[in-house]
Amino acid sequence: MAGLKVFKHLSKPIPMSIATPRPFVLKSIRVSNYKSIDELHLDLEKVNVLIGRNASGKSNIVDVLKFLKDTIQEGIQPTVMRHGGTLGIQNILSTKKKTTIHLSGTFAPGFPIDATQSMGFHYELNFMALKTKKTVRITKELLKFIDHTTKEIKVEFIRNSTGKIRAKRKKIPSMQLPQNVSFLQVPFDTPLLMFRQAIEDIAIFNFNIQWMKEGIPIESTIDLEEDGSNLASVVSSIIKDDKSKRRFLHYVNYILGFVTDVSTQNILGSSHILAVKEKYSKEYLVTAPALSEGTLHIIGIIVAIKFQSASLVILEEPERYIHPSILKKIMAIIYEEQDNRQFLITTHSPELIENTFPDNVILVDRDKKGRTTIHHPANDQTVIQFIEDGFTLAELMVDNTL
Amino acid sequence: MKGGNAIRPLLQLLFYVEGDIDQLFVEKIIAPQMNIEPRVIPLKANFKSGKLASRKIRSALESKRKGYVDLIILIDSDADNYGKWNEETKKQRINQFSKEMGIKPNQFQDCISFAVIEIESWYLAGLDMNDRKKLGFKKSTPITDHISKQQFQSICNKKTDIPLYSEIIKHYNIQEARKNNASFDQFMNQIKDYLS
Known part of the structure; x- marks a missing residue:
């Protein structure tokens, strides 16, 4: 692809990488009715760099994952309060009543179900504020593991709005949970526990x-x-x-x-x-x-x-306090590490973008109504034209084209 | 499309202007009025060379030629005075811009517009006489076609800074502006036709 000549230095990885296995790969995040997000579908690569103007919603995307981590540890009610309250957490312009968070991805072989092959997963959490607007209740929660080859669902846990949990394709007696307790808070079966650990292991850094x-x-x-x-x-x-x-x-x-x-x-x-x-x-x-x-x-x-x-490391604005020439080295070690873990980075730094493969850059923006949207600049024909003419994404970001 | 809920193409309309004050005008007045979401890009960025601007315009024109994006270029007429702005001086300004950018006039003629004499005349045009008085402007004619940057500074009675331009935007009346400034009226018609 045009414009990649600036990344020549990345083809020479520095030695001594730590080869830890990646049990968990997050392939996509789908969110609706969460803060500035009305509807968002983000597919993730090994390295993902979120750019965008202030208040475009980059941190809200990160916050979705933080919300899930907190929910698992503290329960949904305190988590909602901590992340903005029942009013603050929902998109004020959205017509939707429910908030939905959906993650999908894969686990490495042996983790958590099949010892021989990797396993796909889908997790979904739906919740809504009650009429009093002070409390929330989980309306649906779902976790399923799918065989990559046969597409067969291996096991599925479903929790309905009354808190009743049932498992499909696995003999587990149905259980009853309180309305605002996620089944990941009380992981009663190995796949649930493994998934919970994977979410807990997502490391978010904002130093x-x-x-x-x-x-x-x-x-x-x-x-x-x-x-x-x-x-x-x-x-x-x-x-x-x-x-x-x-x-x-x-x-x-x-x-x-x-x-x-x-x-x-x-x-x-x-x-x-x-x-x-x-x-x-x-x-x-x-x-x-x-x-x-x-x-x-x-x-x-x-x-x-x-x-x-962690299988997924999130770095919020890592460029702070750092000289531009050093950011090149930071990105070099991130790319060196990309086969061991995933990265999601938010940044305003042209130098950091200068050292990111264009395909890994995701532009977060807001539409006329203020809703967070995402774009892949490297897929836009006009951006491609600029890159072919020798401009970089960083230059286009600085001059307001992006 | 890979990975996303992009509900519209990323770049639909590139709007090149001369400087920051022009950018503010397009983003705060033109864009909401025309219901468009352009990327407004100043050509005269601080300490940047003219070469960069010309490369940028050439890339944008190529992209427009391929049908990927719409493009509007808005520059000041820079005529010595309004009386001298005519088809001949317009042609001269186009030639001058063409030389600066290293592109042929026929490549951009359909998408270039001029603020006569300078964008400051468009700012002032949107204020009625009451608002001009309220904002501390010295007495001036409602018509602003002849207003240059220097004249604008001399009648504004205060520092021409961002708060002043923001205050003007707050009181801005498009209809008043179209009435008071021929080049602005022409521009509004032109952009309407161009985008339709």
Whole structure:
């Protein structure tokens, strides 16, 4: 395709990728009546970069997945309240009463049903506000697993508006749940549990640099918090193992050439903070409060991209605090990692888009009525004409063509 | 279409203008009035070379030629004064633009329009005398065909900044503007025909 010459550097992956299997691949998200979204169908690739003006709805697309994660952990009622309340969560201009979230994708062989082949899944959650507008109830929930080869439904769980759950093609006694409890909150069967874990494993990152600078209680964890506040603990776990420390430092040094070591320092015995050694001084450690925002952010991003167990990593505006030339390297390690996990990135950065394959760029926009719409610029004939004439998507974004 | 609920093609109408104030005018006045959703692209972006603008226009014209997109170019007439704006000076302006962009006049003649003398005259034209007074403009004739950027600045009594243009937009009356400015009226007819 025209315009790909700028991506030559991506054809030479940097060494030492971590080959963790991808048990879960999200192929599409369909949403109706959620915040600025009236109807939206987004097919996902391995790398997906959402661009669009402020308030176009990029974060609302991410929020759909956050909503599902929160629903599983806290229940739908508190989740609705946390995400805008019964009025805020629905599209105010929509004529629809129900909100629907639909995910489809595949699980790797052996996960969760068949040991020999990958399995397709469809999950659907429907809910609506009750007349009082203060509470919501789930009107329908469905999860089914489909054999890719035969298209046969292997197992299906359906929950109706009264909370009754029945399973098809599996002998499980029907169950009754309260009206606002998702069956993923109480996963009573292995496929449900596996699907729940896959959703829980979606990692969403929107770092808060100030919190990353503060000391945190020492704990052993590999799961980085959404705001990055436990970065010191995660880095501490990574560098405990010599092999993973070497790999980690390789990526840090690839992007931040002046960093020779990353460690954590105890403060007051029970807390620790991140510390970095620079090539300019062999003894002196720069601790998190004195580190540049960019350095901390980049270390957080490396951890998010390469050192998390998530099958889907979502990065919200990773370009913050980062020099444009470094974004090229960030995108290089994302593409290097794309066979291990999926990425969904929101950005306003032309440099980041400059280093993204045009096919992976998704434009989020709003129509005349304010409804979020999506487009693939690389499929638009006029955009193709511009690209053939030597323009890049980034240039078209900056000059308002996109 | 791959992956999406695109309810309309991404790019339907490209609207090239000279600068930011022209962009504001098209987005806030023309687009809602004509019920269109153009991408309005300023050609004179800060610190960008003219070469880039000409490449952009050429790509857009090629796309239009292939039938993918509609295209409108709106530029100032830049005539010394309104009295001098006629078929001959129009031809000269087209030739000048053609030279700047490195494209032949017959490639864009059907989609180019002119704000006479400059877009500021269109802004002022949409205000009736009461609104002009309310916004602090010095007394001026209702007709604005002869208004250049400099004249607009001299009668506006205050800094010509974004709040001023936004305030004008808030009070803007299209019918008044069509009555008070011949080139704006002509443009509105032209765009209506072009888009029909």
